[in-house]
Amino acid sequence: MNRRAVAALAVWLVGIAASITIVATTRFSADMTAFLPRAPSPAEQILVEQMQNGVASRLILIGLEDAPAPALADLSKALAQRLRANPAFVLVNNGESAGIGGGLEADYNFVWRNRYLLSPAVTPEIFTAAGLHQALLEDLRLLGSDLGAMIKQSLPADPTGAILALTDQFAGESRPTSRDGVWFSRDGRRALLVAQTRAAGFDIAHEETALAALNADFTTARATIPAAGSSRLSVTGPAVFAVHTKTEMQQDITRLSLIATVLVSAILLFTYRSPRILVLALVPVASGALAGVAAVSLGFGFVHGVTLGFGVTLIGEAVDYAIYLFTQTAPGATAAATLPRIWPILRLGVLISVCGFSAMLFSRFTGFAQLGLFSITGLLVAVAVTRFVLPHLLPANFATARSSVFAPALLAIVRRAHFLRIPAALVFVAAVAVFPFHHGGFWEDDLSSLSPIPASDQKLDRSLRADIGAPDVRYLLIVSAPDEQQALTSTERLSGLLNDLVSRHVLTGFDAPTRYLPSAATQRARQAALPDGATLRTRLAAALEGLPFQPDAFEPFIADVAAARAGPILDRPSFEGTSLALKLDSLLFQRAGGWTALLSLRGLTDPTLVAQEIARSGVPNAIFVDLKAQSNALLEVYRSEALMLALIGSLVILVLLAVSLRSPRRVARVVAPLVAAVVLTTALLTVDGGKLSIFNLIGLLLTVAVGSNYCIFFERQDWRDPNSERMVASLVLANICTVIGFGILSFARLPVLHGIGTTVAVGAFLSLAFSAILTSDGGTAAQAKRP
């Protein structure tokens, strides 16, 4: 071994050791928000934060089904009791009135107790003698009606109807149905619970523990209720999705990389009939993958699970370089001699691939940028190892005799491939011709198609949410303020405006944090509106004049007013033990740099008018958000970005080809098969109403980046060269391995991996096929000259 060999091996070993060290300390993440853009608007930023660690992210919706309703009710109670004792959960609500978690009863009692601080129907006018008389007259009218029963119980303590004004506010809220004392879906087939975990939604390790505890508690609780033996647990919520996605990702990555490795190894073993060669062929792959993960870890501080999944493709791709080297080394020649011959083409191929993947580096998706960096590093290291290390590891008299067994047949096919030009042209024209007739839109418009959450889970989530009365919110008002009180004051100003809009039927209702926690100023103003005990007695006596009420009927009222007048005002901790605390925390929260209040709006008939009114109100830092329009716009942004990246990437590749081939004709010979492959792949993906997602778009870019390698080899090939057979054999073998790598990725459950995998597998194969069809005429010409 000469000195250069020793140096190359030393560099390689040091690199491997360094990579292993980095990978060993790498943090792996399964957070799918990495596939949200890096620089979202302030409103998006708030929503993403809430998705990651807000109250909503900590909620787990639980459904119990497949048993008779009474058994499910018992099971719900038993499960709730266990979960409440479980430190992983801070709040468990199943509609039971009693219990630590509280339920409707606890909430109602809280609102009742604090009605004089919470109710908008607490003003100085109402507590004058005239105001009280008016209220009592209305009470009398109500008592005589069939609705009388609704106020009869509360009347002695609340003749002014403070609580009615509050319950009216809540009337628009949908609440779960109750059956046998616990929450049920309206059809009575599913008992419902809501649990809030202690851990934040993104804290997958802790959420995993919480979910496991939930499952165990369910099994134990079910065992105590024989009638519920057949029952089934279904859970949903952001944390559940995160845990499922992570588990699926792990399973997919393990399974798919194993299958890819086995398949590629089997093919190599079959071709070369040498375990030693197999191991050597995998050396560049392993080195590349290791270096890729290490580079991503250094560049991003963490490695995403999807990036690891994408590593499957590297198995199929990086092995190509070793295949070119092994297969094109003829008996009697040495690998060292083969290298100079194929190196210029190999180098150009790698450069083109790197250009393609580089475009992904500029994506605003952290996820895509990671995939790009991983592939670039992986390919560069793999080709470098093939070029500088592998020849030194090969036996001195290495040659792969086997490759020529199929080679003559393959070469014969390639030489006759040009006969397919007319059919190929027809197919191409047909593919182009069907695009205008594509029905139902060419682009995937549904953002949920990009979601890693399977459609069935999304469906379960929607149905559980509808049952529990927590439907998806479309319109939001986001208010930012430097402190809590200012956020509440701004919210109160907006609430006034929204109440106006409700009475003008522009919207049917809204939810605001100030319904639960009014600003301190408002609460003090309400306290100030309450007269002292003596004054109230005098006014009430005057108000009762001429009315049939018993003179002492309203003693509870006098006592409650006195208590409310002297009592403390409400703040956030006052809500502990009620489910209102949960609601409040989801609508009012502290963030870096201040406080944020969310107002959710229902039943908008004219969103534009609402947006205008909000803007005109002059309330500072209030943003009106249409989540659906937002997500549609987001999809639009993602798509134009992907399209832009694909175009720029392709353009750079074209420039690279022009510079290195220095001939428009030769460039055309390389580009033509690529164009044909991309067009036909697109046609295949969209056939029968299929739609292109941004993952398909990225896949098309990678088709160009990967497929071009086969085109350059074909274009460069001198068909009179006796090495033609080996060249064709190596290309076919390399192509098979690449198609396996990406093809296996198409079995991944994550849409990002599935989308890219399917596209590149089809595209890479078509690139080779079209190269053979369009570029190999030189072969026939040469053949004809030979005797």
Add this chain to the structure above:
Amino acid sequence: MPRSLTAILMFLAAALAASAGSVRAQPAAADWNITQLMQQLAAVKSASAHFVERKYLRLLKEPLVDSGTLVYRAPDQLRKDTLEPQIEKMAIDGDRLSIERDGKTQTLQLEQYPEIWVIIEGIRATLAGDLVTLKRYYRVGLQGAAVSWQLSLVPSDPKIEKLIRSIRIFGDGAHVRRIVTDEAGGDHTDMTITEGQP
């Protein structure tokens, strides 16, 4: 709030039971019993009547009086139209209860309120002559004879008994003449019913 809704249904229960009373009874047999009373009631497919309702409330020095009409159509449609002193229309259709007052209509899904559901089912069972269902929710007592009977319904669910002590229905033959509802708090409602087209 569910609690007060249960109370409202108590009034309703009275109204429903009342409307059962306007079909001529068949002559009573000698061994008249609850089974036969139920059969007689079951024969009623539609009925209408006038009512006068007196509400005795602890809060008030004197009773509140209102009057109007009742209409029943088998199997599950009921209307109570109050005409004096203020117009108000209450209707039950299947599992929906709606009250129209001052030009506003409030609609409730009965199945969302299991306690109320129990009362409704009890009343429907009475009207339909379905003793099995009636006994699932109430302890049923019968006094008197076919020409003058008194049916007393005491809720068997303790939660509902906390609100309503009993519903007493007075009648002769298939006529319901009077319904007295006693609440746990001491308030009571006394409704007298006069048959005939409103």
